[in-house]
Amino acid sequence: MRRLPPLSAIEAFVQVARLGSVKAAAGELSLSSPALSRRVQTLERFLDRQLFERRHHAMVLTADGESLLAKIAGPIDELSNAIEATTGAQDLMRLRLGVLPLFASQRLIGSLPELREEHPDLHIDIDTAAHGTSRLGDGLDAAITLAQSIDPALYARKIDHNIIAPIASKELLANGKPITDPRQLSDLTILLHRDMPETFRHWAKAIGLSDLQPGTEDHFDSGQLMLDAAAQGLGVAFMLDSHLQDAHDDRLTRLFDHDVESAYSYWFSCRPSALQTKPVRLFHDWLFANVCRQTAVKDGARPIPEAA
Incomplete structure (x- = not known):
């Protein structure tokens, strides 16, 4: 031989x-x-x-x-x-998933019982630390992140198309001075997520108010805390319309009627070779069939690598 x-x-x-x-x-x-x-x-x-x-x-x-x-x-x-x-590694499948806390709490955890029923041998370790894509292949098999784009060396598929939503407390609108004009933001505090720093600038430019300056800007690293702060009347949170819809918080409302598509979106990403493994492939297919909004599957995906 x-x-x-x-x-x-x-x-x-x-x-x-x-x-x-x-x-x-x-x-x-x-x-x-x-x-x-x-x-x-x-x-x-x-x-x-x-x-x-x-x-x-x-x-x-x-x-x-x-x-x-x-x-x-x-x-x-x-x-x-x-x-x-x-x-015996196939007896128990384990996925190491990086996911942002707000996406996990609003859209993932509540659906996981359905995934468990469909694939009882698939178990998921959830990691909510930041910089998920940078740790793919080094502690993470896949990640759900919020970004403008994903490294072209990775497989990536956009989860949602989102509209920027200025989110505020309903009580803020009931204080005798309703907020109906975006120019009124010059007297207010806006709340921005550190992962979406350009959201307000992008929105203001899109509605023709490039020079609009808010009263102040407060920055958060937690989407849920942003929603809570907005609900308490601490400012206007510039987030995604999905964040407001999935919050199911009667204290909150969206301001203005401008539909401006966000430059930031949720993405599913992994190394191309990881998508050929059974745990990643099962979760990927389930996610886009059951959790993601239907508009998300029309585009925004790179070709799925074929198994060798």
């Missing part, structure tokens, strides 16, 4: 080929970039073939590399599945 190259070198080659980046592949395999590069070089020396063209921030397969990937990617995945089945 002919001697084979190290399995670790083959695994490194497949990950780099699929992700197109040493850094991304290193994250998937919990290695440093230099260590992963050495594994790829080991395979190239063994085969006496150059498998990649090294470009700035990218690794592009050569013809030899493409030929090798086509032949071994399937068997490697079958081997991985066989190992999982043998060790």
